[in-house]
Amino acid sequence: MTTKAPVLTAMTLTLLTAPLARAQDAQEPAKSASADLNGDGKPEAISLEWDEKKDQFVLKAGGATVRGDTSGNEPIGVTVVDLDSGDKRKELAVHTGETDYDKQARLYAFDGKALKALGSVPALTEAKGNGIILSDSWQGFWNRRDKFALDAKAGKVSEVPQELYAVGVEATVKQSFPLARSRTDKAAVAMLAQGSRIQVLAAAPASKKGGDYLYLVKSSTGLLGWATAKDLQEKTEGLPFAG
Template sequence: MKTTVPALAVSTFLLLAVPPAHADEPVMSTSADLDGDGKPEAISIQWKEGDRQFVLKVGGATLRGKAEDTEVHGVTVIDIDGGDKWKEVSVHTGLTESDASSTVYGFDGKALKELGRVRALSEVRGNGIVLSDSWMGFWNRREKYTLDRKAWKLNLVPQELYYVGAEASVKQSFPIVRSRTDSAPVANLAQGSKIQVLAAPPIGPKDKEPWYLVKSSTGLLGWARQRDLSDKTDGLPWAG
């Protein structure tokens, strides 16, 4: 017997399966309709190596931005919220992956407005959300920003913990402790055992180095400093 899949179910599946949109490669000039008036604006950025500023032009609007001690790679056009008439332009800067950043601007038809700065435009789906990844030595910290169109601003959504999801082997025993303010050991990790690095909190102003939430091979949870993971484990994909 032939099975018919309801059209609603098919459309729902396709909606959920829409792949994330990633920013194109930066260019020095392009064109796009940023303000939704049906007419594309000419978009360009001017910068020379060693300049401390860049000049971003959209239509008849000009904006000067800081480029101190960095490189300007160009611009990309993105659409943060496909439900409104606007599109955005991002200026990409950075000397290396560790200091790369993207500054996002909106154009209201008359002037350019800075919406915010993120480390990377990892995912832009057109749903009013930007997901941004920052390399943290052996894992990517994913942050979420939401677009406030009335305020013309990207707002960071705070997280108590960031997901890490890495596995390592213990080459030298060390303790995991009860909390970031309580150094009482929960367990001493056995040499040769496997551990999972589950999560990391935001780095506080008084933190000299990051903390990590670790799961032992026996299923116990505790906190460890980055130096213990660096010096006393193997298998984490450290990269500068």
């Protein structure tokens, strides 16, 4: 499916304002804490332990206990988060993994009797109490931002799918290469000139299985087309590879 030109023009004006830095959690994960989780005015004692033999973490809050698998990753700690400031409750996030490729924040709610799993996000970057979680993960030279939403009635957190991810970085072409008309039409809409500046506006998964990306690029002449990750990595310079 080919994207209409007005949409792409609007993206040119907006996507370069995409977040480039990864935000950090305001609260550092710890192995123990105390907080009123169910809104009864009484704080619950919270603890997180690691059962190495079973490759599981053990999360306790009040008199409730829950176990979780971590694929061999010992948990870093637990934080108290407020996913919905409209209620009096707080939630718990168990953090595992140390890189952008294995980070997970597993979320739990406490109703006064039991801990219930709400789901997980790759990294808990931002939760301001509006039922929305923003999750950042570094993709080599750009920051992928995913959105998750809390369904209070269903008691779960689910991803809000995006067709494109904002990138917003610039580079210089060191070897000429073409931009494709669309993600499915490989015919060239532009041939990037050596030494010209380009803007990488957005990324889209190259396939439904995930993995690599295709990138929406604006040429120095104002044309928009799609480039492969390989072309950007091998035929440009100045991309902010870090993280």
